[in-house]
Amino acid sequence: MVTRASGTRTFRSDTMGTELRPLGVACNIGCQYCYQHPQRDVEPPVKRYDMEAMKAAVRQEGGGFTLFGGEPLLVPLDDLEELWAFGLKEYVRNGVQTNGTLITPEHIELFLKYKVGVGLSIDGPEDLNDIRWAGTLGKTRSLTQRTEDAIAMLVQAGIPPSIITTLHRGNATWDKLPRMAAWFRELDAMGIRSARLHLLEVENDAVRVSYHLSPEENVEAMLYFSALEDELATLRFDVFQEIEQLMRATDDKVSCVWNACDPYTTSAVSGVEGNGQRSNCGRTNKEGINFIKARRVNYMRYIALYHTPKSMGGCQGCRFFSMCKGHCPGTSINGDWRNRTEHCAVWMALFERCEQMLQARGELPLSLHPARETFEQALLDHWRKDRHTSLKHTLIRIASQQSKSPDMRSKGGLDCE
Amino acid sequence: MNRLEFSIPPFLSVAWVSEEALKHWQPIFKQLNQALIDTTLSGVAQGVWNSRRIRIPGAAVMKLPETAKALGLAVRSTQTGLPGEKGPVFHDVVIQLRHTSQPGDTAGIPDCCVARHNEMQGNARQESIWESAEATPGRKFDTDTITLHGGYVHGAVWHKLLVNPFSYPLCHLYCPTTLRLTTEHLEWMRAESHAGLADIWADMAHWPAEWNASHGICEMRTPVVKLAYETDATDRPFRVRFDGTAWPTHGAFGLDFPYRSPERKRMTDSQSFKNGVDLLRNL
Known part of the structure; x- marks a missing residue:
């Protein structure tokens, strides 16, 4: 399950991409806090997609696309290749936002061949990523390990991913922060350059009770990571840079959450579904309905x-x-x-x-x-x-x-x- | 209802629940709008009503004087909103027979609704749904939500998307005079060869719908389309729910009222999800 790709978006409307979701919000794991659960609760599972309809819709949106989900790597390799070949030919670049659990050497070959930038969602090592639940504790831990292995493979291939980490009680209370710091230091040493820290977006009361950090805890965690950043060689948490850019009015490249956004059109995010229908950013979808823009x-x-x-x-x-x-x-x-x-x-x-x-x-x-x-x-x-x-x-x-x-x-x- | 000291510029955002709903309902609404205008004019011309006050969206008002003149009608049109204000345009139109025309601020408003009209005018209010709902017999009240059962007067829900055939603040949302006018209008539509549209229009009054306002922005939700538009800025949210007994073609499944709940179990109600919550909470 992806956490969110807003970290890759900027206000530059001329270069904004489209989230292409061939399989809608279908995912191989079930992160407990996923903001797409309202859609998952309502939409019937998508099992088919129409390649030509998707391409036509992407062309209408213009400006390239990021493969998105749910988990976009549930799409078979042949179809991924067709989409990325299309993306490279028409837009010179590609992107994918993934949980990393399904990445294989074959995927990495495609990433290299078709210039696919990889965004990868993980909330920390081992048990700190347990909230990104896969049905049982054993399976969850196993998939977390696969995500970590995928990061290593990507780095080794020369395409370090950008990381998205959501903060919650499972990874960002004061007792867990030192382990998170050690993990980010490891990522830094590996050559990861960019990480985005997300505050938990709560869609469910049980999730709020179990995982939501208090404002004080969120602030403490954010300040902790801000201080950590000074120690790191290359890895940067973009939220701190963006706040400074906003305060200095040099904000032309900040991510969409800092810009005015109409929830009926979500101009920073254009979704294209598997049937070619265009849709809004899932973050504002509280009814579980994929309203037309x-x-x-x-x-x-x-x-x-x-x-x-x-x-x-x-x-x-x-x-x-x-x-x-x-x-x-x-x-x-x-x-x-x-x-x-x-x-x-x-x-x-x-x-x-x-x-x-x-x-x-x-x-x-x-x-x-x-x-x-x-x-x-x-x-x-x-x-x-x-x-x-x-x-x-x-x-x-x-x-x-x-x-x-x-x-x-x-x-x-x-x-x- | 305490108001805040600001107003939102006129705007209208329309979001359909699906392409199917859009393709099905948008042409019907267009036909319905024309039929409502035509039958209001012909009804007054032929003496079904002495006068009618309707609200017409957009440029539809441009053709009205010519048509009205041909039918021997007097038409007085007032653009809503403040002079020079940009945004979606609506016109309140009073239609009367020319020879019986009686200009006046309350022409076309039933006697029972005049007091509400004066109250709203006096307070420079944009909408009166909350007050009309509060005054409605049988309404259920819960803090910031009023729930009503049974069919409603169309203008209360659809006035930003369709012609509002009763463009005045209602004494209450089951106003007997307005409901009688609705019945008469439906009969007249059928008599004027619009039976199919009349049936749809009648059915729409029984769809579930929700009007809710907060910070000067209203969101009107129906099973096929939702709208956002400017309304009176208030110090807290207000919500009026219309329980429905009818359901439209391509009405959406969704998590909240007025959408239909999905039949299958929610992911967050699944045992696997709950097991995860319990396990992780105890780790």
């Missing part, structure tokens, strides 16, 4: 959050709003996309830490900049026109409008040059 995008969630008091689920008055934007609608309080993220306290703590760090360096972060409100109004103006833009472009626009005013340039920290 709405024809028009809107950003009213963000106008509402800006004006709604925090006590009522909004972001009113938050100095980090321009950067966080209430975060991904899939993580909203009570599963209602009109609320801000339920992880607000965690992101707030990380933004505050970044704010202090930038100040210590003599920089003025966007959150404390005198032009922050101007920024917010510029973003609101865009959203009212059903448009989204990055902070970087907003800064450039404001600076050009106020070129005669010294305020924007003289304060330091935000450099639009």
